[in-house]
Amino acid sequence: MPAPIPQDRPIRWGILGAGGIASKVAADIARAEGNILAAVGARSAERAADFASRFAIPRSYGNYQQLVDDPELDVIYVATTHPSHHDQALMAVQAGKAVLIEKPVCLNAAQATAVFDAARAADVFAMEAMWMRTNPLIGTAQRLIADGAIGDVVAVRAELGLGRSFDPTHRLYDMANGGGALLDLGIYPVTFGWLFLGRPDTVSTMGSLAPTGSDASVAMQWGYSDGRDAQLSCSAPHAMPNRGLILGTRGWVQTQGRFYRPTGLTVLSDGEQTELPDPIGPESAGYGPEVAEVARCLRAGLVESPVIPHADTIAILGLLDDARAELGVRYPGE
Incomplete structure (x- = not known):
């Protein structure tokens, strides 16, 4: 110690x-x-x-x-x-x-x-x-769900797309610089899905590659033996709403602004809707x-931090490894 x-x-x-x-x-x-x-x-x-x-x-x-x-x-x-x-x-x-x-x-x-x-x-x-895992609104969503505010979680939706046109010199497309939507962007929706559903039982991955060989857009469908599911996507060239949604049997929680650094939460619980503001404020970047x-x-x-444990970090990277392998994306030196 x-x-x-x-x-x-x-x-x-x-x-x-x-x-x-x-x-x-x-x-x-x-x-x-x-x-x-x-x-x-x-x-x-x-x-x-x-x-x-x-x-x-x-x-x-x-x-x-x-x-x-x-x-x-x-x-x-x-x-x-x-x-x-x-x-x-x-x-x-x-x-x-x-x-x-x-x-x-x-x-x-x-x-x-x-x-x-x-x-x-x-x-x-x-x-x-x-940083998303330490965000106070993400913590609030976790507590609300643990307290049963939206019933049992049945599905998660999250996407992150930047709308950045192909440029072989940009880090998102440069394989020598670890380019690709999954590692730079997809790690956020994948972590979001992990936080609210845990490790999936099945994963289906589809995507497209940029001319440099990096993954440009990727969609992942997670399945669970009890019927729950997650739809998670990321894209370098395509702009997306960049929202996160957790669906439950009694309601839902939706992020406002970019889900990895939300500016608020909308919570629907038994037909009653509540808006929760961002406690950080605009003066901070959110770190x-x-x-x-x-x-x-x-x-x-x-x-190690109990909020971001080593085992979770490794397991989530493992899911990204598998997705890259399915798409045929391999970095120099791997």
Whole structure:
């Protein structure tokens, strides 16, 4: 069990990577009480220094090894693209640092298992940055359903499509950069289905490929022996409503806005409809609850979060592995 970080000391974050997602999460780390941005590392000293100046970070490094070796850091947020996550997370773990790894945690379930096994062996905390699972409205939906507000859950619907035209240089289509709708987008509806229905008994997958060989659009039908089902889809080129819907025997819960970062919930229970607002507010990008969960776990001396357990992360990646295999999508080096 890692030594708990005292309540009277801030959690000191290192940011590995200086791209767009790093900027969004860093801004919410800076807003989070009891957390501070202490260092950043990028592939060039200039890029790291620029990032540091924008967020008032005291130390910047021109390579990742220097960052993870910084003795004044408690946790490393791995904010690069997913083909790099495995090696960079292991680098941080081997340096004795806790890690929050941007989703998907790795390219496949085997890599994710290796990272989490290494973290346990090193007695350090590791978590996938699946921020949707820490969102308070998603938690509210889970509690309402557990309390029977919509009866027994019978079906889940979720889709995520960006409407981004084919561009072989964009990360969504670039196989060398882990391109494809499933890993970048589909992980959200698949996780949503998992949260409210659990592991499916049967999976049917269909989809289309981009000229680069990446999966462009994918639809998955999940079946369960008791008759429940899930319809989950994702698309890089096609725009979608990006809503999530949980259907029950007495009503339903529907997300407002993008389901992975909802702006509200609509709940129908026994014919009565209720609107629940977003408790986070528009000033935050929505990563604050994820940051708070990491801090809570570090202060409790945990190696994994009960909200985003390692087994779930690996199992969900396994479902994506199977879907990619059915479509014939394989990344360089796999």
